[in-house]
Amino acid sequence: MAVDSLMRSRMRVLTLNAGSSTFKWTAFGAGGEVVESGSLSWASEAADDRRRQLRLLLRSFVPSDAIGHRLVHGGNRYRQAVRIDPQVQGGLKALVPLAPLHLPMALHAIEVVQDSLPDVPQFACFDTTFHTTIPDAAAAYAIPLEWTRRWGLRRFGFHGLSVEWAVKRAREILGRMPSRLVVCHLGSGCSVTAVRDGRSLDTTMGYTPIEGPVMATRSGSLDPGLLLELQIAHGISAIELREVLEQRSGLLGMSGISGDVGRLRAASLAGDIDATHALEHFIWSLLRAVGSMVGVLGGTDAVVFTGGVGEHHDWVRSAVAAAIPGCRLNERVDCENEVDRLLSLPDAAVEALMIRCREDMVIREHVLHQLADRSKAGAR
Template identity: 45%
Template sequence: MRILVVNAGSSSLKLSLLDHDDTVIARPADLSALRGLPEPDAIGHRVVHGGAEFTDPVLLDADVEARIRALTELAPLHQPKSLRGIDTVRRVLPDLPEVACFDTAFHAHLPEAAATYALPAAWRQRYGLRRYGFHGLSHAYATRRAGAMLGAVPRRLVVCHLGAGASLCAVAGGRSVDTTMGFTPLEGLVMATRSGDVDPGLLLWLQERENLSPAALADVLEHESGLLALAGTADMRAIHDGLALDVYVHRLRAGIAGMTAALGGLDALVFTGGVGEHAVGVRRRAAEGLGFLGVAVDPAAEDTVDADISVPGAAVRTLVIAAREDLEIAAGVRTVLNR
């Protein structure tokens, strides 16, 4: 089955055309570039939010699309992009089966202790307030790939998806049991332009003194914070030392240790995403502070992917894995259409 994978961003569509064996035929720049390429048999869409309802990939039809659209209130910055991607591709390829694959699905069965906010029960029930988690397609793929590289999925695995957005996931026997992102993708680690964890009392204090509307405060937290606020750039490739890197690594180490606590120990650690794959200094500095967990990275390991970078004999295996959400989406499409 030849699959077109669609990842809708804020201003563009990222497309991957995969052959029957998951070989990449092309990564067309836009839909017009599909002309002259082999025709896909099906389409797989990345959808950021599946709420509590969508816990597996699902065949798109009018009813499912309406239910996805109804979740926009939970992800007002991200869900419309996914829906626009579906609409855009359908206009060009109207007759192909389409499958929605959800970034929240991998975290859908978090233990209640990990998923629950200490907020009034009436609010939690009325609005579906819980920790949903994101980057699930990347975490799921990295888990499967780690299993293939090590011979079996590690019993206690922490996956670090480090890109413009960043999150950690504690994986116990192949299942997500904790993660750093929560009700929104703002929670957790310092990111390129997102703040990560901030004292909510500080935000209320600032909102009053700066006379900020909720929309204005959200814009600052989403687009003017993180590395950009600390270093003047959101590009980790331009940050080699200083406060921004210190803060980033401090939060990363603490997060990995927290995920390890949720697992009761650590057997393997994975770095993935653009920063995770290529920022050698970030990996090295993170590992230096995690020696007490058994993490030890080969200092000679440089810009490498799909590789074990542990020192020989390390108690914890440390892997660098290329982020391939497209393969996870393709697997979801095949699962749905081959039932």
């Protein structure tokens, strides 16, 4: 048994992460060390170009024993990581309309790997898994019960792989598990999660990854009445609305310049009014989101910033921290060397941390767990 678990932990796992603006990969060696990692930025690429880039890329990886994919949506069917087979692929395809920015590329990566490496087992690891602990009161939408039951409508929550890592690292860095932790994942997609004693209590993303604060190209939360008016009074079709809310809204839509926070900051500092307005609304929406998560927790002991924006834009962190009573940042902390850091002053009542997003580490863990479970089941 000990030999068995040692062999499993010596599996070389390749992790693939199809995000909305990037494709990230990490090849882990037999000892868990990173052999190779990288990222492809494809925010402005068309779907066909993304597929072509992916096919080229997937030819060049070092050999691995198992592959773990980040799948943002598991729906009601996949509550934890699962080995991919044709039935699972069918189940995942059915979820595409709920995450059209993410799932098509992840599914494409699965197919390409299947063609070129048919003997390497592939696993789907879900953003939604971490949020399966959200209580029904938080997960509900106030629509007729019959609809909720018929279609399984609920808040699923996303960025769970990232939040799982943030929670683990916060515990390690602080030397204890903060009872009331707020995790701000700020990347192309943005979400804020309330974590109570290490488990997800509530999160701003919902049935789809559109809900919550403003994002790079996604609108975030909108008045449902406004969506109805666009369709009924202004003739915008539901299909067009979905495309606009996913890909042409958020920071990009408001500014007309870019969904990239760094580019908008530069434009704003150079005097662009629309960029300034978009960033002000972005920050405002983050404060609303953080406030609501602090509210459901009944206060907060610690806050984590992670994701590309959370890691690299100190002025975003400062604006959010300033709105959390008791959270005082040490302005002299330098985050640019990408090492996880405590950001708060030693006497601050609320601790703040910058934690590098490592969805790859959690995907690897989920894959190794699956391999362990399967080998236990095989032994019985």
